[in-house]
Amino acid sequence: MLLSLFALLVALLPAPAQAASLTEVTGFGSNPGGLRMFRYVPDGLPSDRPLVVALHGCTQSAAAYDDETGWTRWADTWGFALVLPQQRSANNANSCFNWFQSGDFSRGQGEALSVKQMVDRMAADHGTDRSRVYVTGLSAGGAMTAVMAASYPDVFAGAAVVAGVPFDCARTVAAAFGCMSPGSDLGARQWGDKVRAAYPSYRGPYPVMAVWHGTADGTVAPRNMTELVEQWTDVHGTDAVADAEGTVQGYPHKVYRDGGGRAVVESYSLTGMGHGQPVDPGSGEAQCGTAGAYVLDANICGSYWIGRTWGLGAPDGGGTLPAPSAPAVTAVGDSSVSLTWGAVSGAASYRVLRDGAVAGTAPSTSFTDSGLSPGTTYTYTVSAVDGAGAAGAPSAPVQATTTGAPHACHTDNNYNHVAAGRAHQIQGTVYANGSGQNMGLYNVYVTHTLEETSPGYFVIADSGCPS
Helix, strand or coil: CHHHHHHHHHHHHCCCCCCCCEEEEEECCCCCCCEEECCCEEEEEEEECCEEEEEEECCCHHHHHCCCCCHHHHHHHHHCCCEECCCCCCCCCCCCCCCCCCHCCCCHHHHHHHHHHHHHHHHHHHCCCCCEEEEEEHHHHHHHHHHHHHHCCCCEEEEEECCCCCCCCCCHHHHHHHCCCCCCCCCEEEHHHHHHCCCCCCCCCEEEEEEEEECCCCCCCCHHHHHHHHHHHHHHCCCCCCEEEEEEEEEEEEEECCCCCCCCEEEECCCCCCEEEEECCCCCCCCCCCCCCCEECCCCCCCHHHHHHHHHCCCHHCCCCCCCCCEEEECCCCCCEEECCCCCCCCCEEEEECEEEEEECCCEEEEECCCCCCCEEEEEEEEECCCCCEEEECCEEEEEEECCCCCCCEEHHHHHHHCCCCCEEEECCEEEEEECCCEEEEECCEEEEEEECCEEEEEEECEEEEE
């Protein structure tokens, strides 16, 4: 009797909460492109939250593009829903999205409409905020990102193309290979006209665009980054001359602003990186991902900075104050960096972030960060905090390198570099940790000199090393 009563009580207890996981959704519309829909929704996510659509590259899948790239981490941390469309091999033998077929890149047709229908399904099921829908993708997924931004500018607020190509760069398979490499060289107006022709009657705002590309990409030529910048600056009515230049975690970063001073296009040139999505494995505030095929350890988490560009990671849930202007480094020592920035009306204080983590707060427009490591590069942003403690938009990033000991250099064979944690191997090929540079075969017969330019970040320095 006691056992029966116990069993009854257990049966009446609520089921334990299930951790969020990647799940497939069927019946999300007419699905003319024949795609599969996967989604990741953090436990307890309220309605009216943002939505990110993340499109995998060729030979990948939704499951190979969620945790590996960091997007599920930020969905949990920042509170947004995630959709990962997946190509079927029946549509494309290499599981690439068909960004080069007009029947799939045109508004109201094919794969483009299928992705849009996934966005509609998320709004119906989870009440996602239609004004905060964003799209990003790698390689063929990056090309498809440009498709979605051009064909559905009324759906997406922001887009980020990683190792992709401009919209309507090709309309046949043969042309697609030429578009990828060596690339197509058109004028900014020609590129912009292609976007405007995708939805001729549209008169509203276009998504802000971020472009990420490795300078050593041998699959999709790096010149495509230049062409994408030309295309989307023209769409936004500005020129392709950067209004601000700097670095983010050591990589060149450019910002292009419209006539109102709004950042509408950004570019990130990933020095020495090959073809893939940049990640920075680890548990740090701005780290993410797991290195693998086309997911490269580049010492920078692309999904983190993309999400920050869209305002998804604003501290304290996001305030309304504008970004502080003109952040600048005023002094650098072995263990300290001093900063200043422009005042923001209504700010009660300012929050300073170092490499994505809070370094401290300041009551006025200056701050000195101390206790740093010598000879190390740090990236800073500043946000104005209102009287309720909510931080507004982050400033443009600025970078500083502390003085002190020179960079460490190591000359050894590839096998020993991997054993020492300076490099890693994927399918018999060795890549430098951080930069992701190709070092050749995984054996004791290939020797390189690696320079550690910042902790855990190595570059090939066979022609000479400072130390």
